[in-house]
Amino acid sequence: MALIVQKYGGTSVANPERIRNVAKRVAKEFDKGNDMVVILSAMAGVTDSLLRLAAEMAETPDRREVDVLLATGEQTTASLLAITLKNMGYPAISLLGFQAEVVTDCNYSNARIVDIGANRIKTLIEKRNIVVIAGFQGCDADGNITTLGRGGSDTSAVAIAAAIKADKCEIFTDVDGVYTADPNVCSKARKIDKISCEEMLEMASLGAKVLHLRSVEFALKHNVLVYVRSSFNEEEGTMLVNGSHDYDMERPVVSGITYSKSDARITLKKVPDQPGIAAKIFTPISEANINVDMIIQNTRAGGQTDLTFTVPKTEFKRALEIERKVAEEIKAEAVWGDEHIAKVSVTGIGMKSHSGVATKMFSALAAENINIIMISTSEIRISCVVEQKNAELAVRVLHTAFGLDKE
Amino acid sequence: MALIVQKYGGTSVANPERIRNVAKRVAKEFDKGNDMVVILSAMAGVTDSLLRLAAEMAETPDRREVDVLLATGEQTTASLLAITLKNMGYPAISLLGFQAEVVTDCNYSNARIVDIGANRIKTLIEKRNIVVIAGFQGCDADGNITTLGRGGSDTSAVAIAAAIKADKCEIFTDVDGVYTADPNVCSKARKIDKISCEEMLEMASLGAKVLHLRSVEFALKHNVLVYVRSSFNEEEGTMLVNGSHDYDMERPVVSGITYSKSDARITLKKVPDQPGIAAKIFTPISEANINVDMIIQNTRAGGQTDLTFTVPKTEFKRALEIERKVAEEIKAEAVWGDEHIAKVSVTGIGMKSHSGVATKMFSALAAENINIIMISTSEIRISCVVEQKNAELAVRVLHTAFGLDKE
Numbered sequence: 008m009a010l011i012v013q014k015y016g017g018t019s020v021a022n023p024e025r026i027r028n029v030a031k032r033v034a035k036e037f038d039k040g041n042d043m044v045v046i047l048s049a050m051a052g053v054t055d056s057l058l059r060l061a062a063e064m065a066e067t068p069d070r071r072e073v074d075v076l077l078a079t080g081e082q083t084t085a086s087l088l089a090i091t092l093k094n095m096g097y098p099a100i101s102l103l104g105f106q107a108e109v110v111t112d113c114n115y116s117n118a119r120i121v122d123i124g125a126n127r128i129k130t131l132i133e134k135r136n137i138v139v140i141a142g143f144q145g146c147d148a149d150g151n152i153t154t155l156g157r158g159g160s161d162t163s164a165v166a167i168a169a170a171i172k173a174d175k176c177e178i179f180t181d182v183d184g185v186y187t188a189d190p191n192v193c194s195k196a197r198k199i200d201k202i203s204c205e206e207m208l209e210m211a212s213l214g215a216k217v218l219h220l221r222s223v224e225f226a227l228k229h230n231v232l233v234y235v236r237s238s239f240n241e242e243e244g245t246m247l248v249n250g251s252h253d254y255d256m257e258r259p260v261v262s263g264i265t266y267s268k269s270d271a272r273i274t275l276k277k278v279p280d281q282p283g284i285a286a287k288i289f290t291p292i293s294e295a296n297i298n299v300d301m302i303i304q305n306t307r308a309g310g311q312t313d314l315t316f317t318v319p320k321t322e323f324k325r326a327l328e329i330e331r332k333v334a335e336e337i338k339a340e341a342v343w344g345d346e347h348i349a350k351v352s353v354t355g356i357g358m359k360s361h362s363g364v365a366t367k368m369f370s371a372l373a374a375e376n377i378n379i380i381m382i383s384t385s386e387i388r389i390s391c392v393v394e395q396k397n398a399e400l401a402v403r404v405l406h407t408a409f410g411l412d413k414e
Numbered sequence: 415m416a417l418i419v420q421k422y423g424g425t426s427v428a429n430p431e432r433i434r435n436v437a438k439r440v441a442k443e444f445d446k447g448n449d450m451v452v453i454l455s456a457m458a459g460v461t462d463s464l465l466r467l468a469a470e471m472a473e474t475p476d477r478r479e480v481d482v483l484l485a486t487g488e489q490t491t492a493s494l495l496a497i498t499l500k501n502m503g504y505p506a507i508s509l510l511g512f513q514a515e516v517v518t519d520c521n522y523s524n525a526r527i528v529d530i531g532a533n534r535i536k537t538l539i540e541k542r543n544i545v546v547i548a549g550f551q552g553c554d555a556d557g558n559i560t561t562l563g564r565g566g567s568d569t570s571a572v573a574i575a576a577a578i579k580a581d582k583c584e585i586f587t588d589v590d591g592v593y594t595a596d597p598n599v600c601s602k603a604r605k606i607d608k609i610s611c612e613e614m615l616e617m618a619s620l621g622a623k624v625l626h627l628r629s630v631e632f633a634l635k636h637n638v639l640v641y642v643r644s645s646f647n648e649e650e651g652t653m654l655v656n657g658s659h660d661y662d663m664e665r666p667v668v669s670g671i672t673y674s675k676s677d678a679r680i681t682l683k684k685v686p687d688q689p690g691i692a693a694k695i696f697t698p699i700s701e702a703n704i705n706v707d708m709i710i711q712n713t714r715a716g717g718q719t720d721l722t723f724t725v726p727k728t729e730f731k732r733a734l735e736i737e738r739k740v741a742e743e744i745k746a747e748a749v750w751g752d753e754h755i756a757k758v759s760v761t762g763i764g765m766k767s768h769s770g771v772a773t774k775m776f777s778a779l780a781a782e783n784i785n786i787i788m789i790s791t792s793e794i795r796i797s798c799v800v801e802q803k804n805a806e807l808a809v810r811v812l813h814t815a816f817g818l819d820k821e
Contacts, residue, residue, distance in 0.1 A: 023467070023470045023471055026471065027471075057490075060430070060490075060494065061493075061494070061497055063430045064430055064433065064434075064494055064497045064498045064501060065497050065498065065500065065501030066501070067501075068497045068500075068501070069496065069497050069500040069501075071507070072493045072494075072496040072497045072500065072506075072508055073493070073497070075489060075492070075493035075496075075508050075510070076489070076490060076493040076494065076497075078489070079486035079489050079490055082482060082483070082485070082486050082489070083464075083467075083483060083486055085482065086468075086479045086480070086482035086483040087467065087468070087471050087479075087483065089476065089479040089482075090468055090471045090472050090475045090476050090479045090480070090483075091471045091472065093472065093475075093476040093479065094471060094472030094473070094474075094475070094476070099479075100478070101479055101482050103482070103559070105512070105557075106557055106558075150512075150513055151513075152510075
């Protein structure tokens with residue numbers, strides 16, 4: 008008998024029939040004697056259509072009020088699942104974010120969970136209720152409704168699992184688990200049975216859309232056992248494990264290949280190579296709340312350098328404008344930007360103990376004449392910026408090169 | 415400078431354009447220096463489609479969960495109006511039922527307001543915010559979401575107006591005000607400029623669909639000045655006044671003619687005329703939670719009587735079944751029912767001081783050969799049950815007879 012948290016994503020609750028399917032899955036575990044807490048997303052497409060509605064009322068809709076609007080999506084699915092379970096004879100009860108005491112900061116649209124008062128959930132479980140909680144939403148200390156940002160229901164689920172000390176947290180989605188690469192791009196991609204939180208963090212932040220980034224941080228920090236599974240079959244899915252101790256010795260050095268097309272790059276040419284110049288270039292960018300990802304600097308002859316960095320594509324125009332002003336001030340020769348780039352990454356906790364991964368990566372790309380524009384690395388990841396048109400090819404080439412192809 | 419509560423119904427917020435229209439009306443009053451609190455219904459049709467969704471999940475959906483579902487309707491319009499006002503440069507903020515501290519009992523789907531903690535609303539008003547509140551919803555003492563029943567947003571508005579001691583409460587709807595009769599039935603119906611709460615109570619409970627019954631009770635009890643107005647024009651509307659002191663001496667004895675087709679009647683024939691028989695007939699009906707409206711009893715010769723009563727049409731079949739069993743027990747000769755009836759009523763506070771109203775009513779109906787099946791009266795109302803096919807004709811005949819026709 009275990010305490011299980013299950014989270015179902017938007018495609019899993021997209022219509023009444025699928026909600027009935029979810030109810031059956033939940034009931035099956037409950038019938039085995041398990042205690043069940045279920046976290047739900049909004050029906051697929053609902054959040055987008057609510058955002059369109061808000062956009063009809065205002066070009067830049069007030070963020071506090073947008074959160075009030077968006078919260079209706081998960082409120083709807085939570086009540087519908089509770090209605091369905093009750094109708095099947097199960098003791099279900101829905102809780103909204105504020106009722107489940109999911110306390111967040113007041114950063115509307117992208118709030119962070121600061122506390123979960125688990126008492127009400129625990130009391131309901133003790134009375135053998137199936138507790139259905141609206142994901143993605145919380146409330147700040149003043150009782151204002153907040154939302155956790157895209158994919159936030161994953162974070163709701165893992166955070167609640169941590170708060171109530173659940174035995175496991177199952178994230179149900181429309182894919183079988185975490186793959187070695189996006190199967191839509193790489194037909195030879197394989198499902199990964201076990202992956203470390205550290206790897207998952209790198210892969211989530213690099214564009215693997217399976218899990219919300221902060222949910223993995225929560226799993227890592229609070230040691231929550233997380234499974235990613237499909238709600239449309241009975242497959243085992245992918246298990247997230249903490250640290251590398253639980254790993255097979257013979258597992259590959261690289262766990263997965265990811266790519267992202269969400270960045271753009273900006274280059275300042277012939278920047279005077281003086282102390283304090285970098286600060287002049289990046290201070291106005293950070294003051295405009297734009298995140299810089301990669302930075303490279305090439306020293307030229309004659310006390311000048313070229314400086315290139317990447318920003319989210321959505322902030323590209325704003326960043327470019329800022330840098331044009333900066334370039335005038337610091338007397339750089341030119342500023343230009345490029346939106347047609349992609350970042351391809353290899354990730355693996357095995358890199359910590361294996362050398363030669365970078366060499367293998369660069370050689371594999373070179374063999375296909377894929378030009379590398381920028382490079383960045385972490386302890387368990389190497390990323391290369393390439394031309395956008397080469398992104399998919401690069402993924403496939405690296406997938407083969409690192410021995411990840413299925414037989 | 416006044417403190418004004420405005421309530422807008424479903425047709426007034428049916429789409430983005432109408433919500434913008436509401437925002438303009440609110441802004442106009444705010445610009446005059448008035449403090450504004452706005453209560454909203456869900457978009458027209460939304461509550462019904464949510465109920466259909468619930469019905470897809472369960473034949474008898476759990477009432478607590480239905481309330482969670484329905485509450486999304488007003489949450490949506492409240493946030494959209496706040497977004498619109500903010501976009502126009504006004505300091506608007508939305509509050510849901512629980513945030514506005516609208517505390518109700520826990521009678522889901524038909525909860526009654528027990529308290530409104532007006533502090534948060536008042537604080538926001540003092541800071542010159544336009545406070546937009548989701549109508550129809552509240553929460554019980556344990557923080558569960560409740561709804562107030564069909565038309566409940568009217569009650570939200572009047573109750574909030576009472577709690578914050580507003581100078582007036584304007585109920586905006588899709589009609590110009592309260593009419594002497596349904597204009598769809600009686601083309602000579604006139605808008606009433608002033609009507610007493612007592613009359614409005616009788617008319618609301620008799621089928622005039624303009625105002626939620628409990629909202630009028632609140633207005634009467636807490637002495638709230640209520641106006642019923644159209645959100646589609648600038649007409650003055652109808653003012654609800656407390657008591658008759660404020661009345662013109664020459665106003666008509668009868669204020670309005672209403673009708674309702676929502677009842678059915680049940681007759682038990684040849685009931686033994688013994689003490690305790692009435693209790694035997696009505697106890698099982700009240701135990702089944704069925705409301706009985708009118709009762710008449712005709713004594714026959716030989717110690718037998720016929721007993722007729724009316725129940726809501728929706729409960730007709732259930733009541734008939736119950737009475738068939740009762741008839742066997744008490745040895746009544748027969749039970750039969752009739753769903754094709756209508757109740758036509760004349761209402762007027764002037765009746766208190768005028769006699770002859772009943773005679774005039776019966777004569778007018780008789781002159782058109784309309785048979786009266788049952789009669790009931792209150793201090794300010796006379797109702798006749800007639801054949802359903804005669805309902806509209808009866809309304810027109812009485813409208814003319816009591817001098818209500820417009821010139």
